[in-house]
Each structure stands twice: as C-alpha cells, then as structure tokens.
Amino acid sequence: MKTFILACVVLGLILGGITANALFIHKISTELIEKVSRLPESIEHTELFAACLETVNELDETMKKHRLALSITVTHADLEGTENLLLRLRAACREKNADDYGAARELLIAKIHNLQESEGFSLDGVI
Amino acid sequence: MITVFCRTLIIYLLLIGAMRLMGKRQVGELQISELVITLMLSELAVTPIADKGIPIAHAIVPILTLLSVEVVLSFWMTKSEKLKEALCGRPSMLIRRGKLDQKELLRVRMGISELMSELRLQNIADISDVDYAILEENGRLSVFLRADRLPLSAGDAGIEGSESSYAHLIIGDGKIHVDTLRKTGHDENWLKKELRARSLTPEDVFLMTMKDSGKIEILLKEKGEKA
Numbered sequence: 001m002k003t004f005i006l007a008c009v010v011l012g013l014i015l016g017g018i019t020a021n022a023l024f025i026h027k028i029s030t031e032l033i034e035k036v037s038r039l040p041e042s043i044e045h046t047e048l049f050a051a052c053l054e055t056v057n058e059l060d061e062t063m064k065k066h067r068l069a070l071s072i073t074v075t076h077a078d079l080e081g082t083e084n085l086l087l088r089l090r091a092a093c094r095e096k097n098a099d100d101y102g103a104a105r106e107l108l109i110a111k112i113h114n115l116q117e118s119e120g121f122s123l124d125g126v127i
Numbered sequence: 128m129i130t131v132f133c134r135t136l137i138i139y140l141l142l143i144g145a146m147r148l149m150g151k152r153q154v155g156e157l158q159i160s161e162l163v164i165t166l167m168l169s170e171l172a173v174t175p176i177a178d179k180g181i182p183i184a185h186a187i188v189p190i191l192t193l194l195s196v197e198v199v200l201s202f203w204m205t206k207s208e209k210l211k212e213a214l215c216g217r218p219s220m221l222i223r224r225g226k227l228d229q230k231e232l233l234r235v236r237m238g239i240s241e242l243m244s245e246l247r248l249q250n251i252a253d254i255s256d257v258d259y260a261i262l263e264e265n266g267r268l269s270v271f272l273r274a275d276r277l278p279l280s281a282g283d284a285g286i287e288g289s290e291s292s293y294a295h296l297i298i299g300d301g302k303i304h305v306d307t308l309r310k311t312g313h314d315e316n317w318l319k320k321e322l323r324a325r326s327l328t329p330e331d332v333f334l335m336t337m338k339d340s341g342k343i344e345i346l347l348k349e350k351g352e353k354a
Contacts, residue, residue: 004199007195022129072182075180
C-alpha cells in the first residue's frame, strides 16, 4: 500500500512538473516571439538596422537568462539552433544585409514556434 | 515534455498489447507488464547516456512514469480480476481430468508436439499420466499427475486411486472466482451456504480451494486485512 501511494505521488509530481514546464516554455517562447515580431519584416532604410540590433540584443539576453532552465527539457539541438539563428540575425543587422535579415527573422520565428509546440501538448507532437 | 509523457504511455500500452497477442509462451518467467517495463527501461536509460544532446529529463520522466504506472497497475490488478485478465491474460487449462482440450490448445497457439516437449521437460513421458495441465499467465506449464501415477511414496502411504490432487481456486483474497466455481459444478448459492455453515463471508477468506472430491480447504485472512 505504501508503494502504491508513493507511485501515485510520483505520478502526480510528474504530471505537475510537466505541466509547469509546458507553461514555463510557453511563457518564454511567447515573450521571444513577441520580441522577434517587433522587428520589421523587411528593411528598406539602413538606419533601421541599429534599432533592430537593440531588439536582437534583448532577445539574446532573454535567451541567456533562461538558458539553464530551458536546457532541462529542451534538446541541445533545438537550443543551439535558436541561438545560431539569433547570431545570424545579429550578423545581418551588423552587415546591413536586408536579404539575410528577412530570412533569419522568418526562420527564428518558425524555430521558436516549433519549440513551443514540442514542449506543449499537441497531437502532432505525440504522433 | 508532455509529448514525452504521452508517448511513454502509448508505447507502454502498445507493447503490452503486442505481448498479449504474441501469447503466453513468449513471456517466460516474468508477467507481461514486467517484461514490457524491463524492455523499455533498458532503452530509455541508455539514450541520454549515449547522446549528450538529449537532456537527462527525457530519460528520468519516462522511467519514473513507467515505474509509477507499473506499481499502480499491479496494485489495481490485485483488486480487479478483469484488469488482470486484460493485461496479463488468464491461465489456460490444456488438460482437464486427463482429457486434452484441443480448442484451448489451438487458442494458445501451442502444437501437440510442443505440449509433449513441455511434459517431457517435467519428466512426464506419457500424456495419459496427466490429470491437469495448465498454461500459466507467465508461460509456464503446471502439470498435475493422475493420483494413481503419483510417485511411489504416495502410494506407499496408502493413497489410492481416483481423487485428483488438483485444488480449484474458489476464493482468492476475498474475491469469488465464479468461473472456476461453475466449472466445479457449483454456484454462488452453494458457496454462500458452505461459508455460512462455517460462519464466514467471502471477505473473511484469503484462500479457499476445493478438490474434485469436494474436499474444501480454507485459509482465513489475518486480522486487519479485509479486502
């Protein structure tokens, strides 16, 4: 009977833990997506790159702040993929490369969406 | 992580279903759920060790989930015969009172040569010596010899003849095994009468068995162990 109760407690803790983790990842990824969405889709005036670089720095800070917590459940490949896209976006802003900027922004949004879905509940993920 | 949790449960149930379909003979010494857990745990434990890119939580959560589910289900199975039958199957009586049940043999997908081989492994050369043969949930064959084929020591002690050594399980841990009761040619009213005569209820009984001769053995529950 004691083992049964212990097993029920462990199951409860697991369910609580994964729900809390899903909410945490959802919160962080929503914050990241909001910040990326603030960046303009395409840049026609080169003066805008400086403002974009500031937003990219903010994104980088958010990622660094939560990296340890994220790495508990998010695979290293997903984390590194997100960080690499941030680096690519930063480089595009510095080099004022409008083509690469647009592509990197789209890819980063898709990557964060993917991360959000993989850690939350989705039938696609389960299947 | 929710995905990992759901996938773990789905794969666990799928493997149990697959093992049930494969039949008892594939199982060996373990119960089906134990075998499935053993198969899954070894794989789960190795993955994050071999691949540093996978967080250790991807192993810890499924392992703890499997262990907890296994404990909860095992406990539940002691309370519900239906669940136990669904997950582990039920014993199959292949030989009853010396008569081979060919339908049951076909149902468990066991050939006569395999049955003979199992009997030989238990030092029984002639199938006609067998009174009862039961294929247990874990794939093992339990064999009971006819009373007149029991080892000499029994005969020397003056045991004769027709009484079978096999005891039918009538009540286990307070639960009445209705199917077995009916197969012995009795019903629940008869059982209630027998228990009433002893001032007992099924809940008081931990183990009740009955031989073909009608001889009943009852083991009472220890105090404070009501079902």
